Amino acid sequence: MSARSLLVGIGSPHGDDRVGWVIARRVAELAGESLVVRCARTPVELLDWLEGIDTLDVCDALLSEAAAGSVYCWPWPARQIDRASFSGSHDLALPAVLALAERLGRLPPRVRIWGVGIESGGTLQSLSSGAAAAIPTVANRIFRVLLHA
Amino acid sequence: MSDVRTIRVAAMTRVEGEAALGIRLRNGQIEEVQLNIYESPRLFEALLRGRALEDVPDITARICGICPVAYQMSSAHALEAALGVQVTGELRRLRRLLYCGEWIESHALHVHLLHVPDFLGYDSSLALAKDHPDLVNRGLRLKKHGNQLLDVLGGRAVHPINVAVGGFYRIPRREELATLVPDFEWGLEAAVEATRWVAGFDFPRFERPYDFVAVSHPDEYAMCEGRIRASDGLALDAAQFEQHFRERQVPHSTALQAVRLDTGRTYFLGPLSRMNLNREQLLPTARRLADEVRLEHPCRNPFKSIIARSIEIVQAYEEALSILKDYRPVKVARMKYQYRKAVGAAATEAPRGLLYHRYGVDENGLVTVANIVPPTSQNQSQIEDDLLHYLPAVVAQPDEQVAQACERLVRSYDPCISCSAHFLKVTMERGS
Numbered sequence: 001m002s003a004r005s006l007l008v009g010i011g012s013p014h015g016d017d018r019v020g021w022v023i024a025r026r027v028a029e030l031a032g033e034s035l036v037v038r039c040a041r042t043p044v045e046l047l048d049w050l051e052g053i054d055t056l057d058v059c060d061a062l063l064s065e066a067a068a069g070s071v072y073c074w075p076w077p078a079r080q081i082d083r084a085s086f087s088g089s090h091d092l093a094l095p096a097v098l099a100l101a102e103r104l105g106r107l108p109p110r111v112r113i114w115g116v117g118i119e120s121g122g123t124l125q126s127l128s129s130g131a132a133a134a135i136p137t138v139a140n141r142i143f144r145v146l147l148h149a
Numbered sequence: 150m151s152d153v154r155t156i157r158v159a160a161m162t163r164v165e166g167e168a169a170l171g172i173r174l175r176n177g178q179i180e181e182v183q184l185n186i187y188e189s190p191r192l193f194e195a196l197l198r199g200r201a202l203e204d205v206p207d208i209t210a211r212i213c214g215i216c217p218v219a220y221q222m223s224s225a226h227a228l229e230a231a232l233g234v235q236v237t238g239e240l241r242r243l244r245r246l247l248y249c250g251e252w253i254e255s256h257a258l259h260v261h262l263l264h265v266p267d268f269l270g271y272d273s274s275l276a277l278a279k280d281h282p283d284l285v286n287r288g289l290r291l292k293k294h295g296n297q298l299l300d301v302l303g304g305r306a307v308h309p310i311n312v313a314v315g316g317f318y319r320i321p322r323r324e325e326l327a328t329l330v331p332d333f334e335w336g337l338e339a340a341v342e343a344t345r346w347v348a349g350f351d352f353p354r355f356e357r358p359y360d361f362v363a364v365s366h367p368d369e370y371a372m373c374e375g376r377i378r379a380s381d382g383l384a385l386d387a388a389q390f391e392q393h394f395r396e397r398q399v400p401h402s403t404a405l406q407a408v409r410l411d412t413g414r415t416y417f418l419g420p421l422s423r424m425n426l427n428r429e430q431l432l433p434t435a436r437r438l439a440d441e442v443r444l445e446h447p448c449r450n451p452f453k454s455i456i457a458r459s460i461e462i463v464q465a466y467e468e469a470l471s472i473l474k475d476y477r478p479v480k481v482a483r484m485k486y487q488y489r490k491a492v493g494a495a496a497t498e499a500p501r502g503l504l505y506h507r508y509g510v511d512e513n514g515l516v517t518v519a520n521i522v523p524p525t526s527q528n529q530s531q532i533e534d535d536l537l538h539y540l541p542a543v544v545a546q547p548d549e550q551v552a553q554a555c556e557r558l559v560r561s562y563d564p565c566i567s568c569s570a571h572f573l574k575v576t577m578e579r580g581s
Contacts (some may be wrong), residue, residue, distance in 0.1 A: 041214065041306075041307040041308065042214060042307060044292075045296075045306065045307075047289055048293050092262070096273075096275060099275050100274065100275055100278055100285070103275060103278040103279050103282065103285075104278055104282050104285060104286060104289075105282070
């Protein structure tokens with residue numbers, strides 16, 4: 001694991017939109033103090049945390065045709081990320097924030113995006129059974145990738 | 150035979166939320182302009198009924214990720230009015246400090262990342278960042294300061310959780326605020342420079358005889374408290390709002406629109422209204438700057454809202470610094486109150502304009518009635534009216550340029566569409 005790795009979970013307390021947070025916290029438990037883990041509500045918060053970081057992993061909920069709990073991993077830049085419907089706000093959605101960080105010279109040399117398929121990000125809803133069941137597996141997979149990075 | 154031209158902005162960018170804009174011309178004459186907000190209704194008022202009144206500030210904060218403090222402030226003040234509670238002294242100053250944080254983060258985001266590209270000929274902040282990374286970095290740093298303030302005082306940077314009916318849940322330690330002073334001193338200077346910069350932009354020549362409306366206070370640049378004033382002399386308490394302003398449903402929008410009851414006319418909310426009605430209450434640096442950049446008083450050009458918004462960033466830094474430097478923590482975080490059956494209303498100044506809340510509560514402290522009137526829904530019909538008057542100057546241009554010009558005008562209002570009921574799409578029909 002890189003000494004300067006950062007894992008950011010993006011999400012909210014609503015429904016499956018929280019999977020980014022839950023997975024990031026689970027990876028933090030597995031990794032202990034060797035990994036910096038943060039939870040963001042909006043992707044733009046990333047921009048404040050990149051100084052001195054050489055590997056960035058971002059985990060976010062992904063609305064797609066795939067089943068809840070499906071996991072995708074893309075290096076940045078990737079065409080699939082532009083087409084993916086991440087949670088986030090309009091022009092400052094995750095792909096825009098990463099592109100902006102790149103333009104501003106803030107983006108670390110290694111960036112991976114983890115997209116986790118969800119069913120619903122509805123207000124006041126709990127995690128769907130599909131997303132909840134996938135969390136341990138996804139967290140372990142991210143941890144193993146970080147461990148060998 | 151008629152010739153119909155339709156211009157539709159399918160996805161307006163650099164606004165918070167999703168909406169469409171449709172323009173129809175017949176034989177070259179503008180026939181219809183519709184700001185079509187098609188987001189699902191949020192139904193927060195129904196969600197609040199039957200809940201403990203203490204839940205209201207945290208629930209209403211979820212209405213918006215950009216201006217949650219405004220929702221917390223309007224709800225807290227309305228409930229305090231119902232309960233007969235007056236928040237004073239250092240607690241009151243802390244509430245203004247929190248609001249300063251929101252004005253800084255919201256205004257800095259809009260000015261530097263969403264609106265400036267319009268004036269420098271870029272289609273996005275990403276394109277702007279390629280040629281002017283320092284400008285974008287400055288905006289991001291200012292925004293960060295606002296979020297830091299929300300984090301320290303509000304409990305977290307987005308959707309803060311520390312505002313309570315009667316005050317706060319937790320009072321910050323003196324050193325928590327004092328550590329922010331160096332950043333805010335830098336921010337004040339940077340905000341002044343940014344205002345001088347935007348004041349030098351080329352602005353479209355477009356003025357209207359607007360009816361400006363804002364909360365106004367004789368002793369301070371109004372944020373949380375004051376009377377509602379209009380530029381035609383109307384002055385009223387927040388409790389009288391619904392007697393003078395009427396919401397109406399229109400078929401093309403899930404957001405209610407608003408007009409004045411007495412005149413039936415649209416009205417204008419936001420930084421330009423506040424600057425026109427409350428300029429004398431600006432703090433010294435902000436007031437001198439408004440004079441230095443020669444912002445007209447009153448200014449009736451909506452495109453110059455970016456100047457007013459930038460001056461308000463200076464105002465927010467100036468006030469925040471004065472509070473950060475001499476803050477003395479108090480022992481009691483919130484005022485006590487007794488439940489009673491009553492109705493209370495309040496209007497505070499969200500970054501985008503006046504935000505009105507009214508609540509009924511019962512003797513068990515449960516919410517019986519809730520009414521929330523966000524600034525963007527009030528501005529919505531004013532935006533449509535503006536477009537009707539602005540279009541003749543640009544309508545001879547190709548559809549794409551007409552759409553861009555219209556989007557630019559809409560962005561001057563910094564609409565928070567997700568609050569009002571989210572994307573803008575412009576449809577234009579030209580025909581004869």
